Amino acid sequence: MTEYNASPRRGRPRSFDADEVMQQVQEAFWKGGFEGTSIGDLTGATGLNRPSLYGAFGDKHALYLQALQQYREAMHAAGRQILEDAPTLRTALEDVYRAAIRIYTDDEEARGCFVSSTAPPEAMRDTSVRRELAATNDGLDEIFEARIARAQAEGEVCTALPPDDAGRIASAMLHSLSVRARAGASKRALHALAQSAVDLLAKAPESGSDPGNSEAG
Amino acid sequence: MTEYNASPRRGRPRSFDADEVMQQVQEAFWKGGFEGTSIGDLTGATGLNRPSLYGAFGDKHALYLQALQQYREAMHAAGRQILEDAPTLRTALEDVYRAAIRIYTDDEEARGCFVSSTAPPEAMRDTSVRRELAATNDGLDEIFEARIARAQAEGEVCTALPPDDAGRIASAMLHSLSVRARAGASKRALHALAQSAVDLLAKAPESGSDPGNSEAG
DNA sequence: GTATTTTCATACCCATCGTTACAATAATGG
């Protein structure tokens, strides 16, 4: 993914794996948010000392931005993968929401989504965070839209709602799952909400009126 | 609402209106979040000095909690009012979302919802904030549920989705509108998303199968 | 007017914040 380990040939080599450290940084920010996580928290979570952190990644702000970016790329890749692999839109949405809920409630902790749980308070004063938040949302919208467009083209679901609108509603459910998970909602409640959304978004087409072409593409 | 102005009869009277100050405190936290807002920011926003703030409301944490509580009560009351006043579920949802978008993008600022934009990062380490966040969500779910149940009873909309599930989806849209507004989404985009949700949630019943009783209740 | 009670304003406390000098360490290039 990112290229921290670009093998500097001269000088003392690093005693840590940069990607692994970034993962630990992300988890620390995930728990406490940007302002609520101190450099001391980060050194504690990573085992690195301050100069090593600064030398490898930059200051606290750069560290947080890279964590946001890394999470966005990983989430988008995983979401796209899950959606494409599923044979139907219904199972695709079910799989994606199941994976999301697992992450949002990992270790029985009420974590929610890293981006939508920690970026919003900073987004108003920090335009780079706001851009990251917007990129995360927009990308997710498009990923859902693509899968829904495919399902509509295949005639699996009704075409009452355009794919872009339906995609935004699909990702809207992730926003809600995240904030509810962070509020401590049970997995059962989250799954129930997700299932309701799936039933709305993966409704079969009106029989007889719109035949579709289930083999094309 | 709250009873800060309980008129102490003895001693020097306060030189400020407590409710008005709490409103300014809320706006300050709204912009910067809990950790991102300093006591200095609060004294600047309110015009009060530190001892006056502490004497009237308690420490920073108590101040934030009261702001959350005040916002929740005001939002729930306004939401209930708007929903009940509208003649149909469709217009009810349209009115509520329109009001929400106006607040979330007030003064051309990307504010989002105060609670869901600032509470999540604190909710994981602060159980009282988490409870407030959960109370805000749960209350909103119930408010939507009640209005949807009424619409179903009146035969306005189809009963495919139970009112509690539909209510949770209706409030889920507010979660998404909030995070998107905070990310800088345009009012046009927010209204489009809201309209899609309304179309899904306020769908007319299948004609002929379930007549309903439009005069009962 | 005097005592009492509460609020207001200034100034300060200590802890913690993010960030960085500085020197020791550990690798490579010749």
Next chain:
DNA sequence: CCATTATTGTAACGATGGGTATGAAAATAC
């Protein structure tokens, strides 16, 4: 083996954080 280059650990920097002591100010109670 020596010079070079980058990373590591310690320790400190100035700034700012939340919270409060203290005395002046402004009202009521008698």
